Amino acid sequence: MAVTTRIPTALIATLRGAQHICVLTGAGISAESGVPTFRDAQSGLWEKYDPLDLATPEAFLRDPKLIWRWYRWRRELVAKAQPNPAHQALATFATLVPRLTLVTQNVDGLHQRAGSTDVIEFHGNLFDDRCFAEDRIVDCTADADVPICPGCGSNVRPGVVWFGEAIPEQALDRSFAAAADCDVFLSIGTSSLVFPAAGLAEVANEAGAVVIEVNPNPTGMSAGFDYAIAGNAGSVLPELIDSLTD
Numbered sequence: 001m002a003v004t005t006r007i008p009t010a011l012i013a014t015l016r017g018a019q020h021i022c023v024l025t026g027a028g029i030s031a032e033s034g035v036p037t038f039r040d041a042q043s044g045l046w047e048k049y050d051p052l053d054l055a056t057p058e059a060f061l062r063d064p065k066l067i068w069r070w071y072r073w074r075r076e077l078v079a080k081a082q083p084n085p086a087h088q089a090l091a092t093f094a095t096l097v098p099r100l101t102l103v104t105q106n107v108d109g110l111h112q113r114a115g116s117t118d119v120i121e122f123h124g125n126l127f128d129d130r131c132f133a134e135d136r137i138v139d140c141t142a143d144a145d146v147p148i149c150p151g152c153g154s155n156v157r158p159g160v161v162w163f164g165e166a167i168p169e170q171a172l173d174r175s176f177a178a179a180a181d182c183d184v185f186l187s188i189g190t191s192s193l194v195f196p197a198a199g200l201a202e203v204a205n206e207a208g209a210v211v212i213e214v215n216p217n218p219t220g221m222s223a224g225f226d227y228a229i230a231g232n233a234g235s236v237l238p239e240l241i242d243s244l245t246d
């Protein structure tokens with residue numbers, strides 16, 4: 001594994017020759033948009049809670065009002081955030097290579113707002129509302145403390161995947177198929193701690209892809225990557241696009 005702060009020339013040649021690039025993003029790609037990463041100390045009201053405790057069905061069943069307060073706070077924060085140069089670079093990247101599959105663990109929708117299309121949302125979307133009982137997306141405008149399903153009257157929950165819940169089947173299948181098929185796997189802004197998302201890099205590696213990590217900090221998986229580019233996504237990705245288009 002080569003740890004570098006620059007993008008190696010050999011890597012640019014590899015990217016130029018790639019037929020299929022699979023990209024996995026995590027909370028770190030949205031950090032420069034001002035969206036706290038999942039393991040940042042939650043600011044203000046939320047610093048006394050551990051996100052791992054709040055992002056669970058048990059927490060919602062125990063205290064739906066508290067969970068909705070947390071998710072409304074996150075929706076307001078994300079709605080004010082803007083995609084950053086890293087999100088924009090990935091949208092451009094997709095126009096420069098024959099095939100790019102973008103899988104995100106993030107629920108903030110910033111890739112779509114940056115112009116990426118066909119984004120695989122591995123953990124759902126912060127702005128979807130889902131009936132807890134029927135497990136289907138609903139349109140409920142009431143901004144009651146806990147929205148109610150217009151169809152069955154059950155509590156509505158945010159449309160994200162919580163810890164202990166299954167990844168949406170299509171997202172899971174498409175993501176693992178892309179990881180197994182790609183020539184290059186790019187892991188950006190993730191601590192690689194949450195599974196099964198973190199398993200995508202392992203599948204790509206075992207299938208013979210060149211695997212690259214972009215993260216200012218080393219992770220538990222850095223040693224398994226061919227390249228670990230130590231830098232912020234907002235700087236590294238635009239530089240990568242510039243190198244490809246030189």
Ligand code: BV8
Nearest residue numbers: 026027028037038039105163164165189190191194195233
């Ligand atoms: C499941 C939505 C089974 C909610 C989230 C092995 C196999 C399978 C499961 C497990 C397993 N081991 C453990 C599990 C259980 C669990 C899990 O992984 N737990 C962890 C804590 C050990 N997994 C699950 O529960 C999953 N479900 O397996 O179900 C099943 C099967 C069938 C039937 C029933 C059940 C579901 C997990 C989904 C949880 N939901 N999000 C919400 O957002 O509210 S996960 C949450 O963490 C976010 O999506 C986040 O993206 C994700 C991962 O974190 P990261 O994105 O990596 O963010 P983090 O803060 O950790 O790191 C940020 C990184 O960015 C850092 O490394 C930092 O250095 C870097 N960075 C900072 N600034 C920058 C930067 N990088 C670049 N540029 C910068 N500027």
